[in-house]
Structure formats: structure tokens, C-alpha cells
Amino acid sequence: xxxxxxxxxxxxxxxxxxxxxxxxxxxxxxxxxxxxxxxxxxxxxxxxxxxxxxxxxxxxxxxxxxxxxxxxxxxxxxxxxxxxxxxxxxxxxxxxxxxxxxxxxxxxxxxxxxxxxxxxxxxxxxxx
Amino acid sequence: xxxxxxxxxxxxxxxxxxxxxxxxxxxxxxxxxxxxxxxxxxxxxxxxxxxxxxxxxxxxxxxxxxxxxxxxxxxxxxxxxxxxxxxxxxxxxxxxxxxxxxxxxxxxxxxxxxxxxxxxxxxxxxxxxxxxxxxxxxxxxxxxxxxxxxxxxxxxxxxxxxxxxxxxxxxxxxxxxxxxxxxxxxxxxxxxxxxxxxxxxxxxxxxxxxxxxxxxxxxxxxxxxxxxxxxxxxxxxxxxxxxxxxxxxxxxxxxxxxxxxxxxxxxxxxxxxxxxxxxxxxxxxxxxxxxxxxxxxxxxxxxxxxxxxxxxxxxxxxxxxxxxxxxxxxxxxxxxxxxxxxxxxxxxxxxxxxxxxxxxxxxxxxxxxxxxxxxxxxxxxxxxxxxxxxxxxxxxxxxxxxxxxxxxx
Numbered sequence: 001x002x003x004x005x006x007x008x009x010x011x012x013x014x015x016x017x018x019x020x021x022x023x024x025x026x027x028x029x030x031x032x033x034x035x036x037x038x039x040x041x042x043x044x045x046x047x048x049x050x051x052x053x054x055x056x057x058x059x060x061x062x063x064x065x066x067x068x069x070x071x072x073x074x075x076x077x078x079x080x081x082x083x084x085x086x087x088x089x090x091x092x093x094x095x096x097x098x099x100x101x102x103x104x105x106x107x108x109x110x111x112x113x114x115x116x117x118x119x120x121x122x123x124x125x126x127x128x
Numbered sequence: 129x130x131x132x133x134x135x136x137x138x139x140x141x142x143x144x145x146x147x148x149x150x151x152x153x154x155x156x157x158x159x160x161x162x163x164x165x166x167x168x169x170x171x172x173x174x175x176x177x178x179x180x181x182x183x184x185x186x187x188x189x190x191x192x193x194x195x196x197x198x199x200x201x202x203x204x205x206x207x208x209x210x211x212x213x214x215x216x217x218x219x220x221x222x223x224x225x226x227x228x229x230x231x232x233x234x235x236x237x238x239x240x241x242x243x244x245x246x247x248x249x250x251x252x253x254x255x256x257x258x259x260x261x262x263x264x265x266x267x268x269x270x271x272x273x274x275x276x277x278x279x280x281x282x283x284x285x286x287x288x289x290x291x292x293x294x295x296x297x298x299x300x301x302x303x304x305x306x307x308x309x310x311x312x313x314x315x316x317x318x319x320x321x322x323x324x325x326x327x328x329x330x331x332x333x334x335x336x337x338x339x340x341x342x343x344x345x346x347x348x349x350x351x352x353x354x355x356x357x358x359x360x361x362x363x364x365x366x367x368x369x370x371x372x373x374x375x376x377x378x379x380x381x382x383x384x385x386x387x388x389x390x391x392x393x394x395x396x397x398x399x400x401x402x403x404x405x406x407x408x409x410x411x412x413x414x415x416x417x418x419x420x421x422x423x424x425x426x427x428x429x430x431x432x433x434x435x436x437x438x439x440x441x442x443x444x445x446x447x448x449x450x451x452x453x454x455x456x457x458x459x460x461x462x463x464x465x466x467x468x469x470x471x472x473x474x475x476x477x478x479x480x481x482x483x484x485x486x487x488x489x490x491x492x493x494x495x496x497x498x499x500x501x502x503x504x505x506x507x508x509x510x511x512x513x514x515x516x517x518x519x520x521x522x523x524x525x526x527x528x529x530x531x532x533x534x535x536x537x
Contacts, residue, residue: 020237027152027240028148028151028152028155028240029151029155032151035147036144036147036148039143039144039147040144043142043143043144065186065188068186068215069141069142071215072142072144072145072215072236072237073142073144073145075215075236075237076144076145076148076236076237087217
């Protein structure tokens with residue numbers, strides 16, 4: 001379990017669900033994962049930037065699709081905490097109540113960072 | 129490799145999802161194309177044939193609903209199964225899509241086993257539909273072939289029958305000439321009469337067939353109407369059929385009412401009709417039997433089914449025999465083309481069964497009707513009416529409106 005890098009210290013929930021990652025590896029093949037992770041890392045960066053900008057500008061139309069895609073992508077990777085925050089943000093986007101979203105966006109950025117680090121650890125582990 | 133593989137289209141704005149679906153489906157042996165935008169998906173669908181589409185519901189610009197709507201509006205694309213891909217929390221949108229015509233759905237993150245099950249399901253539907261379409265095409269092709277060969281058969285028949293008439297006419301003309309010369313002894317004259325009668329019956333059959341054929345080709349039976357003296361017509365009929373009756377030792381009696389008026393009718397067709405009916409009676413009556421032909425005035429039963437009021441006057445003809453009779457369940461069939469009752473009695477020559485069809489057509493063309501009453505073992509009576517009023521509907525209507533109903537006698 002340690003080798004997949006999903007378990008993270010601080011007593012917090014792991015950024016990536018090890019079972020979900022195992023399923024991906026099994027059904028898609030380990031050799032496919034780097035390509036998938038690359039897609040996430042490169043696409044999610046601008047989507048998280050969209051979240052920030054949308055909340056700053058109170059732009060629900062920008063927030064909603066960005067949060068939706070991030071929710072879907074993190075769900076695929078088993079990034080449960082990140083997916084949960086994105087789902088909340090999508091909901092806020094739907095309601096148009098962006099005033100209280102600052103804190104959530106901040107947490108989303110943090111989770112995003114944790115997911116990326118976990119993915120890096122998995123890749124290094126697989127490379128060994 | 130699985131034999132149930134297909135050409136699939138993935139439409140999803142999320143690159144990760146496109147990668148996952150493409151990877152998963154390729155692994156199962158499918159050919160996959162993936163596009164990011166709904167409009168690109170539609171463009172591809174219009175130029176390439178796909179077996180199924182995996183369509184994301186939420187996309188920027190053109191979303192899944194709009195793509196689905198356009199697919200369903202297209203006569204060809206409508207038959208490609210669409211599997212909606214949606215978040216697990218978007219069930220309401222899935223319901224809407226299925227109502228719009230989507231074949232199935234899949235929620236994200238998807239389970240590969242479920243994905244494959246749904247794809248296989250859709251491919252099976254496509255296969256069944258293709259089978260159905262090809263069966264239908266085959267059926268339509270066969271039907272067209274059948275219609276064409278029926279048409280060919282019909283025109284061939286017409287041609288043959290038509291060509292038969294020419295030599296037969298010269299044969300009859302020759303026989304008439306010999307008969308006219310009168311240089312024959314009694315035996316020769318008898319033989320000659322038989323030959324003439326047979327030739328005339330054959331000619332009559334040929335003419336029936338040509339008339340029926342013409343009528344079936346959408347034309348109408350052309351009547352050459354004139355004021356006809358029924359007495360003369362029956363006289364001609366008697367001359368034509370009596371050799372046959374004599375041959376079978378049958379008594380032929382003609383019973384005409386004294387007050388017969390002139391009848392507006394096609395004399396030639398009326399004669400052939402009576403020859404047919406008497407000819408049938410001769411054929412189906414055992415030696416020693418009696419055939420009675422009668423004609424009298426009669427109130428014509430209303431043709432429109434509005435009661436039994438005598439709407440116009442008509443002549444009622446009847447040909448009665450005491451032959452073998454016709455079973456009741458065959459009454460309707462015998463007037464149909466080739467509908468002659470199957471012969472059970474041995475040794476009887478079968479005929480084409482066109483004679484009664486011709487009679488029905490002639491009676492109806494005159495505005496009359498024909499029917500049969502019969503009891504097996506006791507005999508048959510064929511009756512028909514020909515109206516005394518002209519057969520044009522307007523005239524018939526005028527006659528009904530102005531003439532007082534006359535009680536039938």
C-alpha cells in the first residue's frame with residue numbers, strides 16, 4: 001500500500017483511493033496510466049485556474065463547467081476529497097451563489113496539489 | 129478477437145474520459161474515434177458509418193442534448209444507438225435523454241465491465257436492425273420480381289390467346305362455308321355441326337379470357353348497347369348448344385314470358401353469357417337430364433342495400449338444371465377467376481373456370497347481378513338480372529326518382 005504513494009501522512013484521508021487506482025491499473029493496464037496522469041496534470045492546471053478566476057469574478061458560467069470536469073476527472077482517479085469539493089463548487093455554480101466559494105476554491109487548490117503529488121509518487125513507484 | 133466488435137464514436141469534452149473510453153474499447157477490439165466537441169461528433173457521424181455513439185451529456189458549446197436531438201432528427205443517424213455518458217448524480221438528465229431516444233446510459237466514473245455489456249447490447253441491436261432491413265429489402269425485391277413475372281405471364285397469356293383466335297376464326301369460317309354449300313350427306317352434316325359447335329365454344333372461351341384480361345388491366349368491359357330482342361338471342365344460343373345437349377341426351381327447353389320488351393344490352397356478350405351458363409349446365413348434368421332456360425320481367429332489387437323496394441324494372445334470366453349441384457360453401461368462389469369447383473366426378477373435362485367470371489362481369493357492367501341457388505344432388509339454378517333502364521347512374525337515378533315503385537309480380 002505504501003508503494004502506491006496514495007497513503008499520505010498527517011492522518012488525513014489519502015488523496016487517491018488505493019482501491020480505485022488498483023482497478024484502473026487492472027482494467028486499463030499499468031502502461032496506460034502515465035498517459036492518463038499526464039492528461040490530468042496538464043488539463044486540470046488550467047481548470048483550477050478557471051475556478052479561481054470564476055470565483056474572483058463571480059462568474060458562475062465559468063465556474064460550473066470547470067468544476068464539473070474536475071469532478072469527473074478526480075472521480076476517475078479516485079481522488080475522493082478533491083471530487084467532493086469540485087462537486088460542491090459545481091452545485092454553487094448551478095445556484096449562482098459564488099460569494100461563499102472562496103474558501104472552497106482554496107481547499108480545491110490544496111487537494112489538487114495533493115493529488116498531483118500522489119500521482120508523481122505512483123509514477124516513481126511504477127518506474128522502479 | 130470478439131466477433132461482436134464495431135466502429136464506435138466517443139464524444140466527450142473531458143480528455144481523460146476520452147482516453148479511458150478509447151483505451152477500454154480498443155482493448156475489447158472495437159475501432160474507436162474520439163472527439164472533444166459535439167459539433168465535431170455530428171460532422172463525423174454524417175460522413176462515416178458508426179455502430180454506436182458514446183455521448184457525454186455536459187459539454188460546453190453544443191451539449192449532449194443538442195447532439196442527441198440532431199441525431200434523432202436525422203433519418204439515417206436515428207438508427208445508430210446512442211449511449212449517454214453522465215455523472216452518477218445526473219440521473220434526471222439521463223431520463224430526459226432516454227425519453228429523447230437515447231438507447232442506454234453509462235455513469236462516470238464508468239465500470240469497464242458495464243461499458244462492455246452496454247456496448248455489446250447496442251451492437252446486437254444494430255445487427256438485428258441490419259438483418260431486418262436486409263430481409264425487408266429481399267422481400268421487396270422478391271415482390272417486385274413476382275409482380276413483374278405476373279405482368280409478363282398476363283401479357284404472354286393475352287398474346288397467346290389473341291393469336292389463337294385468328295386461326296380458329298379461319299377454321300370456323302371454313303366450316304361455315306362447307307355447311308353453306310350443303311353438299312354433305314346426313315352423317316357429314318352431323319359431324320360438321322359438332323365441329324362448328326366445338327369451334328364456337330372454343331372461340332367463346334377465348335373471347336371471355338380476352339375480356340376478363342382487359343378488365344383486370346384496369347379497363348372497363350366495353351358494352352355495345354343496342355335494343356336487343358331476347359327471343360333472337362336465345363334462338364342463337366339454342367342453335368349453338370343443342371348439338372352438345374343432344375350428344376349427352378339432354379332435354380333443353382326455352383321458356384320465355386310473352387310480354388318480353390326489348391332489352392338495352394350488348395347482344396354479343398349476352399349471347400356468350402347464356403352460352404356459358406347453358407354450356408356449364410350441359411357439362412354438369414348427367415345424360416337424360418333437363419335444362420330449362422327462362423326469361424321474364426322482374427322488379428330489380430335495390431343495389432344500394434336500402435331495403436327491397438323494386439327500384440327499376442329488369443329482365444330476369446335463369447338457367448336451371450337437374451344435375452349434380454354445387455355445395456353451398458362454393459357459391460361465392462365459383463364466380464372468381466379460375467374458381468371452378470374441384471371436380472370429383474371421374475371422367476369430366478375440367479375447364480378454365482373463366483366462364484362464370486365473364487358472366488359476372490357482363491351482368492355487373494350492365495348494372496345487373498348474378499347469383500346461384502343449388503342443392504347437391506338435385507341441381508343448380510343460375511339467375512341474373514339485366515336492368516331495362518339505361519345503365520348510366522344518372523339515368524338510373526332519374527328513373528328511380530320519377531317512377532313509382534312497382535310491386536314485383
